[in-house]
Structures are given as C-alpha cells and as structure tokens.
Amino acid sequence: MPDSSHTTDQPGRKPPSLRERMRATVREEVVEVANRLFTEQGFDRTTVDQIAAEVGLSRASLFRYFGTKEDIVLGGLEETGRRIAEALAARPDEESPWEALRRAFDVLTRMNEAAPQQTLGYLRMLQETPSLRARHHEKQMGWQELLVPEITRRLAADPDSPEDTRASALAASALACLDVAATAWVDREGTFPLAELLDRAMGALRE
Helix, strand or coil: EHHHHHHCCCCCCCCCCHHHHHHHHHHHHHHHHHHHHHHHCCCCCCHHHHHHHCCCCCHHHHHHHHCCCCHHHHHHHHHHHHHHHHHHCCCCCCEEEEEEEHHCCCCHHHHHCCHHHHHHHHHHCHHHHHHHHHHHHHHHHHHHHHEEEEEEEHHCCCCCCCCCCCCHHHHHHHHHHHHHHHHHHHCCCCCHHHHHHHHHHHHHHCC
C-alpha cells in the first residue's frame, strides 16, 4: 500500500536540508508520473526511459533516485513498515501480541480509507505483476524484522534464543492475514471494508 506521507516534521527529528527537500520533491514527481504511466499503459509496458523523459531526467539520473523500476512503486514501504512498528510499540502493554498487531495495522487501513481508488489500483498492479509481487514480498520481510523485537518483548521471550520462534511466527502469520485480506479486498473491487476483512482473517487464527 503506497505511503505518500511526510515524516520530516516528527518531534526530535532534524529538519531536512535544502538538498534533501529538493531530492524528496524530485522523487515525489517521479512517483506521480510513473504511477500515471503505469495506470495508463501497465507496469511492464512502461519503460524507465519513458518515465525519465517525462520528468526531465536522464536514465542514469533516475536510477540515482530509485535503484529499480519496482522501487518507484514500492519505495514507500520502508517508511510504512516503520510506522507500523511504531504503532505496535505504542499499543498498551496489557494487549496480547496478536491484538496489538491487529491494531498496529490500522496504519494501513486508514491509508486505505483515505485513498481507496489509489490503493485499489496499486494492489491490483501488484497482483498482476510478478516482478512487483516478488519485490513486495522482500520488502514485507523487512516489516517482519521490524515487528519481531516488540512482539518478543510482549512475550517476555529471550531475544537471543534461536529455539523460541513464537515472535517470528506471530509476525509472519499477521502479515499473511494482511495479504489475504488485501487480496480479498481487490477481488471485491474495494466494496467491502479492508478493516473488516482483516478482522475476519486475523480473527480466524485467534479462534
């Protein structure tokens, strides 16, 4: 799910330099142009050269902002993962790890509610493009790594014990439920609330 929000104004974070702001502006323009072309032509039929030309960059310059064409679509996932991990850490200690994970995913359901058509197009493109699905899976594994330490703390588990796989199992299961809910949401053309589909998916494992 795309994340176009800015986080540079968070308390305690150093204000970005002029160079960083300019770089962020260019990245946003590239993402906007690329998403339009992907919507009009499809991901595979849109070339990096087309995107670069419309933004006024050379191919080499564009790759200084994004490592791959897939990263133009998925570049915001690292920040989204951090926001989910922060939401998880902020949940009350008395909540079970599973319930805290579900509530942390409200970060995503709120994004979905704010821009449902954009999210629908984004998720449909992921499902229809094998290279994007593979890259998305890699980045989601990074989400799992971010979530495990807080789940480990809530379980009062030993983070150095290779035999205790509970935290990793919970994080992986929650992300699998998220994928199932997102797929069902796209199949229903966004007509059924993603939050309720996620409740049902995660509720099945809770039972």
